Amino acid sequence: MKNPAKQRTQAVTCPCGKPYAYTQCCGRYVDQGEAAATAEHLMRSRYTAYTLDRENYLLDTWHPDTRPTSLQLTNPPQTHWLGLTVKRHTQTDADHATVEFIARYKINGRAYRLHEISRFVREQGIWFYVDGDILEN
Numbered sequence: 001m002k003n004p005a006k007q008r009t010q011a012v013t014c015p016c017g018k019p020y021a022y023t024q025c026c027g028r029y030v031d032q033g034e035a036a037a038t039a040e041h042l043m044r045s046r047y048t049a050y051t052l053d054r055e056n057y058l059l060d061t062w063h064p065d066t067r068p069t070s071l072q073l074t075n076p077p078q079t080h081w082l083g084l085t086v087k088r089h090t091q092t093d094a095d096h097a098t099v100e101f102i103a104r105y106k107i108n109g110r111a112y113r114l115h116e117i118s119r120f121v122r123e124q125g126i127w128f129y130v131d132g133d134i135l136e137n
């Protein structure tokens with residue numbers, strides 16, 4: 001074991017890609033109902049919720065104006081999420097922010113990447129996902 005510190009870091013990685021255990025990272029929001037301090041925290045926790053098929057969390061954190069009635073995450077074909085890269089978090093004012101990210105996933109063995117700029121709004125101290133623009137690469 002040449003580099004035990006590195007191995008330990010790899011062993012505890014949240015699905016969002018942060019080098020923390022799930023319970024110390026996105027689990028605080030997804031499972032414990034803690035309010036995300038920033039839009040980026042919310043965005044990461046929503047990606048993690050997709051990887052865990054946590055539809056209720058995704059709907060709860062979606063702004064009521066744009067929220068779909070259901071996501072049917074468990075319907076085939078299954079999406080296998082591979083990883084998240086947050087490119088940019090921009091706070092446009094106290095209660096509005098955008099997060100640019102790339103999410104990689106596979107459907108039926110074929111790899112895709114989603115490059116999106118998501119919009120977030122904060123109401124009564126709670127961040128919500130509003131909608132996003134998908135960027136073609």
Ligand SMILES: [Zn+2]
Pocket residue numbers: 014015016017018022025026027044045048
């Ligand atoms: Zn996380």
